[in-house]
Amino acid sequence: ARWAMGIDSSAPAIEAARVNAVENRIQNARFEQGDVLQTLASLRSSGKTFGLVVCDPPKFVSNARSLDDG
Numbered sequence: 001a002r003w004a005m006g007i008d009s010s011a012p013a014i015e016a017a018r019v020n021a022v023e024n025r026i027q028n029a030r031f032e033q034g035d036v037l038q039t040l041a042s043l044r045s046s047g048k049t050f051g052l053v054v055c056d057p058p059k060f061v062s063n064a065r066s067l068d069d070g
Helices: 011-023 036-045
Strands: 004-008 029-033
Touching: 004 011, 004 036, 011 029
Parallel strands: 004 029
Antiparallel strands: none
C-alpha cells in the first residue's frame, strides 16, 4: 500500500498503533480516533475513495457464557 489509515474509537488502541508504526519505521500510515461509521461517511461525502477497506468488527462474544447472545 502507498498509505494506510486506521480508525478506532479507543484512544489506547490508536496510541498503540502509532507506537507500533514508529517502532516498525512505517511512515505512510495515519491513525484517527473516532466512530468508524461516522468517519467513513464523512470521508465518502468529501469524495475520498480507497482501493481497499478492511473492517474489524467489535467483539460481540467476550466469553463462552455470552455465546448465544453474540
